[in-house]
Amino acid sequence: MQVLVHGGAGSAPDDPEGRQERLERAADSGAAETDPVDAVESAVRVLESDPRFNAGIGSAVQSDGAIRTDAGLMTDDRSVGAACSMPGVERAVSVARLVLEETPHGFVSGEHAVALADAYGIETGVDLWSDRTRERWADLETPPADDPRAQLEWIRERYGQSDSGGRTNSDADSTEPPADHDNAGRGPASRGPTDHDTVGAVAFDGEALAAATSTGGRWLALAGRVGDVPQVGSGFYCSPAAAVSATGAGEDIARVTLSRRVARHVERGRDADAAAELALEEFAELTGSTAGVIAIDARGTLGSAYNSVAMQTASATRRS
Numbered sequence: 138m139q140v141l142v143h144g145g146a147g148s149a150p151d152d153p154e155g156r157q158e159r160l161e162r163a164a165d166s167g168a169a170e171t172d173p174v175d176a177v178e179s180a181v182r183v184l185e186s187d188p189r190f191n192a193g194i195g196s197a198v199q200s201d202g203a204i205r206t207d208a209g210l211m212t213d214d215r216s217v218g219a220a221c222s223m224p225g226v227e228r229a230v231s232v233a234r235l236v237l238e239e240t241p242h243g244f245v246s247g248e249h250a251v252a253l254a255d256a257y258g259i260e261t262g263v264d265l266w267s268d269r270t271r272e273r274w275a276d277l278e279t280p281p282a283d284d285p286r287a288q289l290e291w292i293r294e295r296y297g298q299s300d301s302g303g304r305t306n307s308d309a310d311s312t313e314p315p316a317d318h319d320n321a322g323r324g325p326a327s328r329g330p331t332d333h334d335t336v337g338a339v340a341f342d343g344e345a346l347a348a349a350t351s352t353g354g355r356w357l358a359l360a361g362r363v364g365d366v367p368q369v370g371s372g373f374y375c376s377p378a379a380a381v382s383a384t385g386a387g388e389d390i391a392r393v394t395l396s397r398r399v400a401r402h403v404e405r406g407r408d409a410d411a412a413a414e415l416a417l418e419e420f421a422e423l424t425g426s427t428a429g430v431i432a433i434d435a436r437g438t439l440g441s442a443y444n445s446v447a448m449q450t451a452s453a454t455r456r457s
């Protein structure tokens with residue numbers, strides 16, 4: 138089994154070594170499985186349970202103060218499962234798998250996805266807050282949780298343009314270096330320190346492929362916002378040619394269906410690495426935005442590309 142994982146495209150992360158270790162552990166855990174679906178689920182779960190990543194525990198907080206998780210999973214026979222907007226669900230990837238395996242649907246949302254998870258024994262009601270997200274949220278002057286207009290006003294200037302500390306665009310561009318100075322002067326989508334950290338995995342056992350992506354979305358997003366991650370072809374995709382997982386500015390990834398683009402380039406003859414590079418170039422040209430992708434093709438070639446400051450990846454291979 139070959140497994141490649143990512144820990145999100147974005148700014149330079151805190152504790153890169155600790156995160157890298159966890160990514161290696163996730164890849165190893167996936168490679169120990171004998172089925173690619175088990176492999177991507179297992180790898181993603183290792184990352185969802187780690188508060189340093191924006192998936193499961195430690196996920197981003199939406200404008201009403203709630204944390205909602207999203208995930209998508211796909212196999213090379215084009216079976217798809219996705220679930221979104223799930224408060225209290227750490228193992229979003231397992232709910233995506235449940236949708237794929239147990240329902241005639243491809244995508245289930247919100248309270249119904251949570252109820253479905255609960256009915257099938259996936260833990261719900263989990264406290265997804267980490268110390269880091271609690272502190273960051275407490276530092277913000279937040280709008281009333283029951284006023285969507287006030288929330289929209291509040292996020293309008295902040296979403297994708299400032300970090301979770303609420304600095305404005307002009308603050309971030311000022312000569313005074315912000316705390317996360319690694320981000321200063323970069324594209325808007327790279328500024329939020331917790332805007333990276335979405336997680337994903339792709340796996341290949343020599344015959345079959347699978348892809349999965351899981352996230353808490355992005356900081357300073359309107360309550361109920363759903364990004365690319367659970368949208369098939371955008372945050373994840375798998376065809377007989379390649380399995381792909383994407384990360385980055387979700388609205389921009391979705392409008393160019395970034396993951397599908399990578400698989401299409403493999404279908405037309407490129408290997409996973411060249412396909413990832415090419416799709417990301419197209420993405421950057423079309424949107425001017427920031428993202429990253431990982432991919433594995435049906436020859437077992439691994440690929441990755443990103444145009445953010447950082448995107449950590451890890452891979453593992455285990456012969457069965």
Ligand SMILES: NC(=O)C[C@H](N)C(=O)O
Pocket residue numbers: 145146191332333334335352353354355363364365366383384385386387388390
């Ligand atoms: N960090 C991320 O990758 C965020 C994710 N793509 C979203 O927009 O929800």
